[in-house]
Structure formats: structure tokens, C-alpha cells
Amino acid sequence: MEARTISFAKNNKEPKLAFEDVDASELYPCVMFYSSNPGEKVELHDLQMRGIPHDLLPGDPLCSPYPTVLLExxxxxxxxxxxxxxxxxxxxxxxQARLELIGPIVNGGANEKLNTSQNEQFTNVIEAKAPAVSKLSESQLMALCCKVWPVLAVIGGVDSGLRAGGQCRHKSSGRTATLLGSLxxxxxxxxxxWEETEVSIR
Known part of the structure; x- marks a missing residue:
């Protein structure tokens, strides 16, 4: 009842969630059965009270999956x-130390010093072409993903969409809230x- 949900089950089967966020101060168990005898009584056995669910799901695919939630x-x-x-x-x-690894990793770890003039060095830099991702070896890609990519993720983020623990805004009222997850x-x-304390969780 505290979860404000209504679930249905047939006989001894596991109840399935049907309604969420029921706007009612009190909820009562309900039994539906087919009978042609008016006034027939039904007994309830093994009544169990279920509290608020603590394990909310991340809400994918509409929201970010669980690994992205942890990463963000x-x-x-x-x-x-x-x-x-x-x-x-x-x-x-x-x-900075991790970003400086990009050059050595892409160039195969070689730090060659060219004995040329400054003009020749400038020309070499202009004419140099970065290798395509398809030309990098598996060890180079692994090094970039393990050592450089996490820093880029901190700078630019991974997923700016809806995620559990992230902020969202209600279009009509403009209020902001934290997304907790789905049931x-x-x-x-x-x-x-909701950020406003007087607004209940919906």
C-alpha cells in the first residue's frame, strides 16, 4: 500500500504489477470471481503487506542502461x-599525463628526435597524417581505451540523456527532479x- 501500486494475480500465481502511482490515501485488497449466487463469501488467506520497493530498475531502453548509470x-x-x-x-x-599518452600510443611508442632544422620540422608536422583507427593494432586500441578514453569521458561525458540519478525537467511547470528509476x-x-519538498514522488 505504501508503494501505491495495484497488482493482479490468478489463484496462486505471482502477482503482476498493473497500476503505479495510485492517487489514494488507503488501498484495500480486492477479489474478483465469477458466481451466480448472490451473497457468496470469499476468504482471504496468506495476506502479505508489501512495502516500497527498494530496487528500482534503470529504465532502459528509454533511459540509460545500468553500466552507463554507474559510469556517469x-x-x-x-x-x-x-x-x-x-x-x-x-x-x-x-x-594531462593521460592525454600526453595519445601521441606515443598512436605512433607505436617511438619517440624519435629528428636532426633537422625548425623549418623542416614544421613541414614534417604539416605533412604528417594521423593513422586511421582501422590501422591501429589491437594493443594500441586497448591502450587508448584503458588509459585515454576515461579522461575524455570525464571531460565530455558519456550519455547526456535520461538516466537514474540524473536531473530532468517537467516541461509544463519547469520544475526539476531527480530520476530514481522504474519499477x-x-x-x-x-x-x-522533486526538488521541492512539498511535492510528492510521482
Whole structure:
């Protein structure tokens, strides 16, 4: 009843969720049966009270899948730490060191020094072409994904769409809320926590 949901079941089968966010202060069990005898009584056995579900689903495919939810949560944590003075220098140093690995990884780890003039070096840089992704070896791609891609994910993010734990905005009222997740897989409804304390979860 606290979950404000209504589920239906036949005989001893597991109840299936049918309605969510029922706008009622109290809910009561309901039994439906076919009978031609008026006044026939029905007994309820093994009545169980079910509380609020604690394990909400991420809501994919309409929302981001579970791995993306965890990844975006880690990114948001790093970005918040970045705004703390004690963390800023360390994060900058680490990210810069990882970004500087792009050249050595793509070029096969060779750091050759050319004994040419500055003009010849400039010409070599202009004429040089970065290798296509298809030409990189498996070890190069693995190194880029493990060492460089996480830094790029922190800078640009991975998925800016709807995700559990992310912010969303109601078009009509303009209110913002945190997306908590959905009760069942494939559901088009989701649980929200509104920023206003007087607004209930819908």
C-alpha cells in the first residue's frame, strides 16, 4: 500500500504489477470471481503487506542502461571533486599525463628526435597524417581505451540523456527532479524525486 501500486494475480500465481502511482490515501485488497449466487463469501488467506520497493530498475531502453548509470555517477563525482582546491591540482596533473599518452600510443611508442632544422620540422608536422583507427593494432586500441578514453569521458561525458540519478525537467511547470528509476522493465513510467519538498514522488 505504501508503494501505491495495484497488482493482479490468478489463484496462486505471482502477482503482476498493473497500476503505479495510485492517487489514494488507503488501498484495500480486492477479489474478483465469477458466481451466480448472490451473497457468496470469499476468504482471504496468506495476506502479505508489501512495502516500497527498494530496487528500482534503470529504465532502459528509454533511459540509460545500468553500466552507463554507474559510469556517469563516477564522472559526476570526479567533477565535483575537481572544484575542491585540494583535488584540482592532482586531477589536472593526472588528466594531462593521460592525454600526453595519445601521441606515443598512436605512433607505436617511438619517440624519435629528428636532426633537422625548425623549418623542416614544421613541414614534417604539416605533412604528417594521423593513422586511421582501422590501422591501429589491437594493443594500441586497448591502450587508448584503458588509459585515454576515461579522461575524455570525464571531460565530455558519456550519455547526456535520461538516466537514474540524473536531473530532468517537467516541461509544463519547469520544475526539476531527480530520476530514481522504474519499477519494472520496459515501463514507460518512472519514479521522480522533486526538488521541492512539498511535492510528492510521482
Amino acid at each position: 555517477a563516477a564522472i559526476q563525482l570526479i567533477r565535483r571533486l575537481y572544484h575542491i582546491d585540494n583535488w584540482t591540482v592532482h586531477i589536472n596533473k593526472y588528466m 519494472k522493465a520496459g515501463s514507460t513510467c518512472a519514479k521522480l524525486q
